[in-house]
Amino acid sequence: MQLRKRGEAPEAEISSASMADIAFLLIIFFMVTAVFSATKGLDFKLPKDEDNNQPQDQEEAIFFKVIENGTFTMDGKLADPDDILPYVMEKLERWPDKPIIIYSRRQAPYKTMVRIYDKLVMIKKTEGWDPRKDPNISIPTFSEIQEYIAAFGYNPFEQQ
Amino acid sequence: MKRIARKQIAGNVPTASMADIAFLLIIFFMVTTKFDVDKTKVEMPKAENRSEVAKGSAYVVIHCLDPGMTGPDCPEYGYKWSDGEMSSIPVGSLTDMESYVAVQLGKDSTTPFIIKADGDTPYQYVDDTFDMLRRVGASDLTLLSDQLTVDDIQ
Numbered sequence: 001m002q003l004r005k006r007g008e009a010p011e012a013e014i015s016s017a018s019m020a021d022i023a024f025l026l027i028i029f030f031m032v033t034a035v036f037s038a039t040k041g042l043d044f045k046l047p048k049d050e051d052n053n054q055p056q057d058q059e060e061a062i063f064f065k066v067i068e069n070g071t072f073t074m075d076g077k078l079a080d081p082d083d084i085l086p087y088v089m090e091k092l093e094r095w096p097d098k099p100i101i102i103y104s105r106r107q108a109p110y111k112t113m114v115r116i117y118d119k120l121v122m123i124k125k126t127e128g129w130d131p132r133k134d135p136n137i138s139i140p141t142f143s144e145i146q147e148y149i150a151a152f153g154y155n156p157f158e159q160q
Numbered sequence: 161m162k163r164i165a166r167k168q169i170a171g172n173v174p175t176a177s178m179a180d181i182a183f184l185l186i187i188f189f190m191v192t193t194k195f196d197v198d199k200t201k202v203e204m205p206k207a208e209n210r211s212e213v214a215k216g217s218a219y220v221v222i223h224c225l226d227p228g229m230t231g232p233d234c235p236e237y238g239y240k241w242s243d244g245e246m247s248s249i250p251v252g253s254l255t256d257m258e259s260y261v262a263v264q265l266g267k268d269s270t271t272p273f274i275i276k277a278d279g280d281t282p283y284q285y286v287d288d289t290f291d292m293l294r295r296v297g298a299s300d301l302t303l304l305s306d307q308l309t310v311d312d313i314q
Contacts, residue, residue: 020175023182030189040210041274041302046294066283082313104283109231111205111279113286114303118207125209141291142284 042118047138061099061138062091064116065157066108072116084119089126092135100137103157113139198248198276200240203230205279206312207305214272217302218244218264220257220293222277222285231280244271254292262296272300 066072072079074087091098100120104113123135140157149155200223221240224230241260242248251257264271273293277286293301 016179020179020182023179023186026186027182027189030186030193039213039274039304040307041213041304042207042209043211044275044301044303046290046299046301104287106282106284106287107232108283109279110277110281110283110286113283114205114207114279114305117303118209118305118308121209139290141294142287143291 042114042121044117061101062088063157064100064102066102066104066112066116068105068107070109070112072112081115081119084116085122085126088120088123092123093128096129096133097136100135101157102137102139104139106142197242197244197246198240200248200276201227202276202278203280204276204304204306206308207303208308210305210307211302213274213302213304214300216244216268217272217274218242218261219248219274219276220261220289221248222275222281222289224278224281230278232282234281237281237285254288257289258292258296261293261298265297269297270300271298272302273298274302274304276304 063075064072074084079087088100102113102116102120104110117137117139120135120137123129124131124133145155145157198219198221200221202221202223219240219242221242222237223240224234225236225238226234229235239251239254239257240248241251241257243260243264251260261273275286275289
């Protein structure tokens with residue numbers, strides 16, 4: 001007896017009709033929840049405790065003092081950020097290892113110190129300066145100043 | 161004369177490659193974007209010499225506890241911490257922050273740190289943070305800043 005031929009079984013298939021919808025949903029999710037990496041800033045190195053952190057003599061250094069209203073003095077004279085590089089480079093041409101001190105008063109705005117440091121970072125990009133050599137910038141911290149006061153009885157950075 | 165009827169062809173935009181394009185876009189977003197571990201709104205200081213922060217940097221955030229206030233008007237400043245992977249969490253004091261930083265440096269002594277602070281923050285908060293970081297042996301820092309523009313100089 002001849003059996004009746006059955007109809008061909010339907011092929012197994014995963015429905016992919018909604019794949020594009022899912023993909024676009026994921027795109028929207030990433031676009032909304034994620035941000036492009038926009039975190040940039042100024043590189044800054046803290047000295048290690050074992051480094052020789054003797055306070056520099058500010059008479060031999062280029063001395064910046066930031067005061068409470070956000071202005072600053074450069075070797076005792078009120079200065080503008082644009083004055084920094086020409087003044088400093090003139091001094092460093094004669095003495096490249098000349099220390100540079102940035103001293104900020106405790107109530108001074110942080111941004112002024114950043115602005116000065118930002119200008120001093122440009123020393124390395126200046127023509128004639130060896131880019132492998134770091135300028136001798138020091139930023140005395142509160143505890144270092146306290147140590148100095150304990151030893152000598154006064155804050156050397158408030159003398160100017 | 162009998163005119164031959166024109167055959168109408170239905171307009172059709174090919175969508176076969178749409179899924180491919182969509183997945184390509186997903187991969188692009190997954191690779192190029194990263195989740196912000198700290199969403200504290202601060203008016204960062206401006207700088208010209210900015211460089212990309214190192215991958216895996218930990219965050220030390222200094223912010224006014226009273227939102228909307230800044231500078232000397234702010235009654236109290238607070239700290240937030242993030243190890244760079246988890247979202248930032250408020251930290252009670254700089255002493256507590258020191259513990260977090262020490263634990264992080266215990267895991268990886270070369271961890272770079274990011275200081276994120278409002279530009280008008282009194283320097284004492286940043287100064288104390290420098291002292292704390294130095295005490296526990298951190299040395300690589302990035303002072304998070306915004307791009308200085310011509311308008312800022314004028």
